[in-house]
Amino acid sequence: MKDIAIVGGGPAGSICGERLASHGFNVTIFDERLAWEKPCGGGLTHKAIQAYPFLLNSGQPKRVVHTAELIAGNGRRARFDMSHPIVIYARKVLNGLLLDRAIVAGCSTICSRVTSVDTDGPRVRLTARGEVCQSDFVVVAAGARNRLLPETTALTADDLELTLGYFVPTEEDIIKVKFLKEFEGYLWSFPRADHLSVGICAKMGQSPTQQLRRHLDDFVLEENIPMDGAQFYSHVLPSPQAQTIRGRRIAGRNWAMAGDAAACVDPITGEGLYYALRSGDLLAQALIEGQLQSYPERLRAAFSADLEFAASIARRIFRGNFLGGAITTRMVQLLNWSPTFRDLIRDVFSGSQDYRTLKHRLFSQFGTTVLETMRTFFAPAGTLRSAFSKRSGPAL
Numbered sequence: 001m002k003d004i005a006i007v008g009g010g011p012a013g014s015i016c017g018e019r020l021a022s023h024g025f026n027v028t029i030f031d032e033r034l035a036w037e038k039p040c041g042g043g044l045t046h047k048a049i050q051a052y053p054f055l056l057n058s059g060q061p062k063r064v065v066h067t068a069e070l071i072a073g074n075g076r077r078a079r080f081d082m083s084h085p086i087v088i089y090a091r092k093v094l095n096g097l098l099l100d101r102a103i104v105a106g107c108s109t110i111c112s113r114v115t116s117v118d119t120d121g122p123r124v125r126l127t128a129r130g131e132v133c134q135s136d137f138v139v140v141a142a143g144a145r146n147r148l149l150p151e152t153t154a155l156t157a158d159d160l161e162l163t164l165g166y167f168v169p170t171e172e173d174i175i176k177v178k179f180l181k182e183f184e185g186y187l188w189s190f191p192r193a194d195h196l197s198v199g200i201c202a203k204m205g206q207s208p209t210q211q212l213r214r215h216l217d218d219f220v221l222e223e224n225i226p227m228d229g230a231q232f233y234s235h236v237l238p239s240p241q242a243q244t245i246r247g248r249r250i251a252g253r254n255w256a257m258a259g260d261a262a263a264c265v266d267p268i269t270g271e272g273l274y275y276a277l278r279s280g281d282l283l284a285q286a287l288i289e290g291q292l293q294s295y296p297e298r299l300r301a302a303f304s305a306d307l308e309f310a311a312s313i314a315r316r317i318f319r320g321n322f323l324g325g326a327i328t329t330r331m332v333q334l335l336n337w338s339p340t341f342r343d344l345i346r347d348v349f350s351g352s353q354d355y356r357t358l359k360h361r362l363f364s365q366f367g368t369t370v371l372e373t374m375r376t377f378f379a380p381a382g383t384l385r386s387a388f389s390k391r392s393g394p395a396l
C-alpha cells in the first residue's frame with residue numbers, strides 16, 4: 001500500500017495525511033474548499049494542546065482563554081478560572097495551519113469535491129473534477145454528513161445535532177455557556193483573535209429551527225453582544241448515541257473514516273477537534289504499522305469508550321433533576337458554593353477530567369461539597385452575596 005487518497009482536508013484528514021506522508025506514503029488530500037471558515041467554536045482543550053503542542057506554540061492568530069462563565073436556565077451565573085486555558089482559533093486559520101503542515105510533510109492537495117468513491121475493485125476509484133483517480137486506500141474525513149461509503153451506514157438524525165450561530169466582529173476574554181430548561185444542548189460564546197463565535201446546538205429534530213434562532217437572538221441580547229457586521233451560520237455536528245459509537249463500522253479492506261465522519265465527537269460538549277486530530281493520528285499509526293484492523297480498538301482505548309459512556313448520560317445531564325432543580329442549574333449553584341466542586345468543573349471544562357472517572361470523583365468528594373455548600377449557605381449575608389458573581393444576586 002503506497003498511494004493514499006484522503007477525502008477532507010479538515011483536522012482529521014490533514015493530520016492523517018501529515019503523519020502518512022512523513023512515513024513515505026504518497027498522499028493526496030481532496031477538499032472542496034481547503035482552508036475555510038467552517039462553522040465552529042474553534043476551542044481546543046488541554047488534551048488537544050498536550051497531544052499537539054504546536055497548536056499553542058504556532059505563530060498563528062488565536063486567543064488563549066483562561067476564564068469561563070456558566071449561566072443556568074434561571075439566569076444564575078458562575079464564573080471560574082479553568083485549570084488549563086482553552087485555545088481558540090478561527091477555523092480558516094486552524095485548517096490552514098494543519099494543511100500547511102501536511103503539505104510540508106509531502107502531501108499533495110486538490111481543491112475539488114469528491115463525488116463518488118468505489119472501494120470494490122483491487123484499487124480504490126475516486127471521482128473528482130469529473131476525472132477518476134485511483135489509490136490503494138481511501139481515508140474519508142469529510143465531516144458529519146457524507147454518504148461516500150456504502151459499506152457503512154450514514155449518521156442519522158438521532159446521531160446529529162443542529163447548530164446555528166453568528167461570527168461577530170467584537171472582542172471578549174471569557175467563554176460563556178448557557179443552559180436552557182428541558183433542553184438537550186446549550187448556547188455558547190467563544191472569543192477568537194478578532195471576533196466571537198456565538199451559537200446554539202441542539203439534538204436534531206427536538207426543537208424547531210425558528211425556536212433555536214429565537215433562543216440564540218435572546219442570548220445575544222442578554223449578553224449585550226454588538227451585532228454590527230455579524231454573519232449567520234448553520235451546520236450539523238455529530239452527537240453520537242452509545243450504540244453508534246460501539247457498533248458503527250468505521251474501517252474496511254481499503255477504506256477507513258476519521259473525525260466527524262467516524263462520529264468522533266463528545267456527545268455532551270460537542271468537542272470534536274481533539275477527537276478529529278487523534279482519530280486521524282491513530283488511523284495513520286495503524287496504517288504505518290500495517291495494522292489497519294487494530295484501528296477501531298485503538299480508538300476505543302484512546303477515547304471512544306469514554307465517549308460511549310458520555311452518550312449514555314448526556315440526556316440526564318441536560319434534562320435531569322437533582323434535589324428538585326435541573327442538574328445544570330444545580331451545577332451553576334454548586335460552582336458558586338463549593339470550591340471542591342469548582343475544581344472538578346474547572347477540570348471538566350479544560351478537558352483534563354474524563355467521564356468514566358467523573359462519577360467516582362463526584363461521589364468521593366460529595367461530603368466535602370455538601371459541607372462547603374452548608375458553610376456558604378449559613379455564612380453572614382454579605383459573605384454569601386459575594387460568593388455569587390456580580391450579576392447573579394442571591395440564588396437561594
Ligand SMILES: Cc1cc2nc3c(=O)[nH]c(=O)nc-3n(C[C@H](O)[C@H](O)[C@H](O)COP(=O)(O)OP(=O)(O)OC[C@H]3O[C@@H](n4cnc5c(N)ncnc54)[C@H](O)[C@@H]3O)c2cc1C
Pocket residue numbers: 007008009010011012013030031032033034038039040041042043044112113114115141142143144146163164165190199235236237258259260261265270271272273274276
Ligand atoms: C457550530 C459548531 C461549533 C463547534 N465548536 C467546536 C469547538 O469549539 N471545539 C471543538 O473541539 N469542536 C467543535 N465543533 C466540532 C468540530 O468542528 C468538528 O468536530 C471538527 O471540525 C471535525 O473535523 P473533521 O476533520 O472530522 O471534519 P471537518 O472539519 O468537517 O472537515 C471536513 C472537510 O471535508 C471537506 N469535504 C466534505 N465533503 C467533501 C467531499 N465530498 N469532497 C471533498 N471535500 C469534502 C470539507 O470541505 C471540510 O474541509 C463544532 C462544530 C460545530 C458545527
